[in-house]
Amino acid sequence: MKNTNSNMSIRRRSVLTGWSFVLLSVVLIFIFYFYPMIQALIMSFQTGTGSNLEFTGLDNYKRLFSDAMFFTAVKNTFIYLLVQVPIMIVLALFISVLLNDKKLKFKGFFRTAIFLPCVTSLVAYAIVFKYLFAGNGLVNTFLLNLHLIDTPIGWITDPFWAKITIVIAITWRWTGYNMIFYLSALQNIDNSIYEAAKIDGASAARQFFGITIPLLKPIILFTSITSTIGTLQLFDEVMNITKGGPGNSTLTISQYIYNLSFKYSADFGYAATVSYSIVIMIILLSFLQFKVAGDKNA
C-alpha cells in the first residue's frame, strides 16, 4: 500500500470531511443490518403471536432442540451443502483449467455459454427447471426415449429425487459463477512455473494438484465460504421448484423461518431463534473452512 504523503494540516482538516463521506453508509448499515440482528437476538427469547411478544427465557431454545421439523430442515440443508458445494467447486475448477489452455479454440464461446446461467433470476430458472423436470417434462421424455428408464422418475414428487433436482438446479446456476473467479485467478499464475514443471517431467495431474490447487487455495477458500453461506440461506429455488415438499423432504432452514413467520400463525419469536441457528452455523463453518485451508494463505 502506497503511503499518501499528505501533510498534517490536510490530515487535521480532513478528519471531519472524512467522516462525512462515510457517515451515511455507517448509519444505514447499522439500522438495516446490525439493529435487526440485535432485535432478532432479543426476539429469540420471546414468544407470542404477531407483535404481542413477551419474554419467556430459554423456551424457544428448548423448543428448538425437540423440533423435528427444524432438524429435517437442517438435515436437508446440510445434504445440499455436502453434496452440491464440492461437486460444483470441482466442476468449476476443472472447467476453468481446461479453459485456461492458451491453444484452446472457441474459448470465448465456451466461457460465455457456461457463465450464461448467472444472468437468470433464481425464480425464473427455478420455474424453468420445475417444468423440465416435471413428471411429463422434457427430461423424463428424453430418458424414456433413450430407454435409460422404463417409468418416469419423480423428479419433483419423490423425496429422494426432489433433492437431486434441487442439487442439479443449483449446480447449473452457480458453476459458471465460480468458474469466473478461478479463471481470473489462473490468469495471474506465471506460466513459467508450469514450464519448469514440464521440464521436470511432471504430468498434467501432478501439475494440477502440485501447482494449480495450492496457488488457487485462497480463492477456493473464498468461493467455498460464499457458497456455504449461500446454501445455508437457500430459499428461492426450493420455494419455486418443490415448495419444500414432498412432505418437507426438500425444506430448507430459510424456508422454515419464512413459514414460521409469514405462512403459519406469525411466530416471530421462535422464527428468530431458528434464524440464529443459521448465524451460528455460518460462523462455525467459515471458521472451520479457514482452519482446514490453513489461514496463512487466506
Place this chain on the structure above:
Amino acid sequence: MLKSKRFFTYLFLSIISFVSIFPFLWMVISSTNKSVDVTGGRLLPGTHMMENFRKLLETTDLQLSLVNSAKISITTTVLALLIASLAGYGFEVFRSRSKDIVFNILLLSMMIPFAAMMVPLYRMFANVSDTLPWMGVDTMTSVILPTVTTAFLIFFFRQSTKMFPKELLEAGRIDGLSELSIFLRIFIPTMKTTYAAAAIITFMSSWNNYLWPLIVLQSPETKTMPLLISILGSGYAPDYGMILIAIVIGTLPTAIVFFLMQKQFVAGMTGSVK
C-alpha cells in the same frame, strides 16, 4: 494420445456449454408454442408467441410489474452506487485507524444471513406503516431501504479507490476544489468502468430480488417481476407457453445488460478479490 485428449476437452466443454444454454433455448422456443406442444416435448419454434403474449397481458398486470421492477432497480442502483462509492472513497482517501475499525465492523454485516434479519426488518417497516405511510410495508421505499447499502459494494469501491491516481487528488486540492467536488468532478468521471461494473451487479441483484419483496410487498399493485413469475409458476394447471413468455420478458433486461457489458460484468464479480 495428445489428439484424443484434445478431442475429450472439446467434447466435454461442448457438452457443458450445451447443458448451460439448453434451458434458455427451451424457454425461448416454448414461449412460441401452445401449452400442449410444450408438454408434448416439441423443440421447434411455433407460431403461438403473440397468442401467449396476449394471454399474459389478459391474466396479469405485466406492464405494472415491469414498471415496479424498473423503478425499484433503477432507484436502488443509483442510490447504492452513490452511497457506497462515497464511503469506499472516504475510507481509503481519509484513512485513519478509527475508520479502519469501523470499516471492519461494516464488513461483518456480510456474514449476516438475510433469513436472520427478515423478521425484525418486517416488523420495523410494519411499525412505521401508520406514522410514515410512504415508507411502511407495501411501499417501494420499504423494498429499497434495506438493500441499498451493502458492505460488499463499499469494499468494492474502496479496493478500486486504491487504483485511483493520487496525483489527481493532489492536483484538485492545489486547484482549491473542495473535497466533495474532487470526488464528484474528478473521481467519478475517472472511475467510469468501476461504476459500470458496480451498476451491473447492483441492478441484477435488485431486479432478481425475491425473498424481501415477497415479504414486504403484499398488494397486487406493488408486485415486481419475480413475484409475478413466481405466482404464475405455482399454479396447478400451468399454461406453459404463457408462463415461459413471462419468464423470457423478465430475463431480457438482465440478459441485455450482460451481453452489452460482459467485460465490466466479469470485472465486477471478481473485482472484490483482486
